[in-house]
Amino acid sequence: MAPQDRLTAHFASVESNASKPQRVGPLLRADGLSISYGPQQVVSNVSFELGRGKSLALIGESGSGKSTIARAVLRLLPSGGRATGRVEFNGQDVLALPERQFRPLRGRAIGFVPQDPGNSLNPVRTIGSQAMEAAALLDEPHAAIRKAIILDTFAQVGLDNPQRVYDSYPHQLSGGMLQRVLIGLAVLPRPALLVADEPTSALDVTIQKRILDLLSRLQHELDISLLLITHDLAIAAERADSLVVLKEGTVQEAGKTTSVFSSPASAYAKKLHADVPALNPDRYAALRDPGFRLLNAAGTAPKIEVSAVTKAFTVDGKVLTAVNDVSFTVPSGTTHALVGESGSGKTTTIRLLLGLEMPDTGNISVAGEQLTGRSHGSLRAVWRHLQLVYQNPFTSLDPTWNVGQLVREPLDRFKIGTPRERVEWVREALANVGLGEHLISRKPGALSGGQRQRVAIARSLVLKPDVIVLDEPTSALDVSVQADIVEVLLSLQAKLGLTYVFVSHDLALVRQLAHTVSVMQRGRIVEHGTVGDIFDNPQHPYTASLLESIPSGIAGDARVSRLQPRRMISREKIA
Known part of the structure; x- marks a missing residue:
């Protein structure tokens, strides 16, 4: 059989299988699922159903049992883990199956998208060589056809140059591209169920939206059921048909998304709703009021002044301008946010502010002390009053x-x-x-x-200190823990008169926390103003695109309107 005919036969088989009569009843059903590690029970009597072609979100804080349930469904519990009860996939209790009988389901019928693409791909092997391992699940002996299917799948998940991605090593791709690769590898065998464990937690808000749109589109096009693991109620409400709210391994609430989201019945679900920044932008209004009064007071001296700062680096013989003519001021006792996608220049700007890098041009001063041109020894006196809270505790x-x-x-x-x-x-x-x-x-x-x-x-x-620089200080935390940290920061600011520079890709959190905002794109500030001005009336298209990417919690047909029809491979793809 010629390669072209094999390729055609593969997709004909996929379409034929999709059109076969399906079993009635849910695709996935958990009944009385309990999981323990030794004597400690971490999940207790959890039950839920996921219909064919539908989506269900498991939500809750760290330690609530979300990922443990996902591992039980995939039969990937670590050594010492034991699951009891029933987990039925397509009517079959997978917990009762021997490993050799379940193994053919994992990857083929049940796909998995892990949380961290950086730790899920081998850094010393090309993407193509690792994709070929996933393509082995297709039972397609012809290497040219397997590669063509991989390249088409990469194109289907929105990777613009599939061949370049195929030839690249993981470190040569961005986080968003790596996450698309993992999604592509998961859907390559056209599974009936896709388990996505926090698939966007480490991504910028715009990339997060693209990944979530991609998952929704693939679910719609390929009639895949989606089990979404997340701690963010707004994302769950926007993307899932039904929700299961977990706390300490037990179900607090379950039901249709619209009812759980709009009228949460349990105290824990209400707390989760209150802790989501996108749903409660004015939660800390009283704590921020002192800063707004200082911002509007006449004659308030700036604590930080950044004036016409530029910084370039030479990478592989090419000059890269990371920060280009950046200027902003931060009044004492207020919070200024730097927002933008990865690569926008936020991190380089704060390194310049901290004196860890020196600008090529421009000036930076903190509390009247000039930072530009000073020696490392003389900067020690400044650092006592200028401190940094890192991203990852x-x-x-x-x-x-x-x-x-x-x-x-x-x-x-x-x-x-x-x-x-x-x-x-x-x-x-x-x-x-x-x-x-x-x-x-x-x-x-x-x-x-x-x-x-x-x-x-x-x-x-x-x-x-007088000034604290906060570099994504809550990105590694659950929304409930994040809310506690934000309250601590704002209470301290109101009590001690601290000045903050806050770097974040979470615009909803910025709205809760900051007084003024600078929006950065490709090293430049494209828009600057108060939080109200920027969020309520953005003037720059880039700012508008960032704001549109904030999860709104709106569920239902709105997300389906973004879906595009599935594209098939043509024979001309193989020369």
Whole structure:
């Protein structure tokens, strides 16, 4: 059989199988599912149904059991994990199947999109070689046809140059492209069920929207059922037909999206609804009022002044201008946000502000102190009053030190106070972020994600700085923990008069937290103003596109209107 005929036969088989009469009843059904690790039960008596071609979202905080349930469906529980009850796929109890009988279903009939594409692909192998492994599930012996199917699938998931992607290594692609690759590999065998575990948690808001649109489109085109794992109620409400709300391994609420979203019955679902920034933009209005009063007061001196700053780097012999003629000011006691997609220049701008890089042109001053052109030694005096809270609390804290040592280290390095005074200041800093003294002797591994980030904030506060730079400080946290951290930051600002520079790709969170905003695109500020002006009346098309990408929580046919018809491969694709 010629390669062209094999290719045609493959797609004819796909279409033929899709048109066969299907079983009645749900595609996936969990009944009394409980999961334990040794003596500890982490999921208790969970039941739900997912119809054919429908979508269901499991939502809840970290530790609620969402991903554990997904692993049970995929039969990928780690060693020591045990699932009881029933999980029926297409009428068959998969928990009762021997592994050798279930293995043919995993990948072929049940696809999986993991959370982190950076850790899910082998960094020393090309995308094509890894895609060929997924294509082995097609039972297609001809390599040319397998490659053509891969390239077409890459095109179908929105990768503009499938051959370049095929030839690339993971580090040569962006996070959004890598996530599209993983989705492409998952849908390659045309599974009946796709399990997506937090597929957009690390992505910019515009890329997040594209990935979610892609999943909705593929679900519609290929009649795939979607099991979506997420902590974001707005995303779940916008993308799923039904919801299951989980807390500590038990179902708090379940039902149609419209009813659970619009009228949550359980206290936990109500809290999740209240914690989603996109749904509650004015939640912290009272805490932000002092900053707005300072912003509008006549004669308020700026705490930060960035004037006509430009920074270029040479990469592979080419000059890349990362920051291009950037200017903004931040009044004392207010929060200024830098927003934009990855590569927009946000991180380089804050590195310049912190004195970690020097601008090629322009000037930066903090509290009247000029940063430009100063030596590393002379910048130490500035750094005492200019602190940074890193993005990821899991990697920014030394795992071998306890909380007391971590928070005290800046005092030790700057040789501030007596040993007795340092102990007292550590306790004061921990109290300011809502942490008790009983945590002082604990190491980061014994803390939750929210507690770790509070420690990182306490560490930045212990020097009593005037300015704190917050680099995506909540991106690794659940929405409920994020809400707690935002409240801590705004309470501290109102109490201590702190000035914040807040870097984020989460525009809904920016609206809750910031007073002024600069929108960055390709190293330039394309729009600048107060939060109300930017969000209510954007003037630049790029700003408008960012705002349109914020999950609205609107479910139903609105998302289907964006779907495009499926494109088939032509024979001419194989020469």
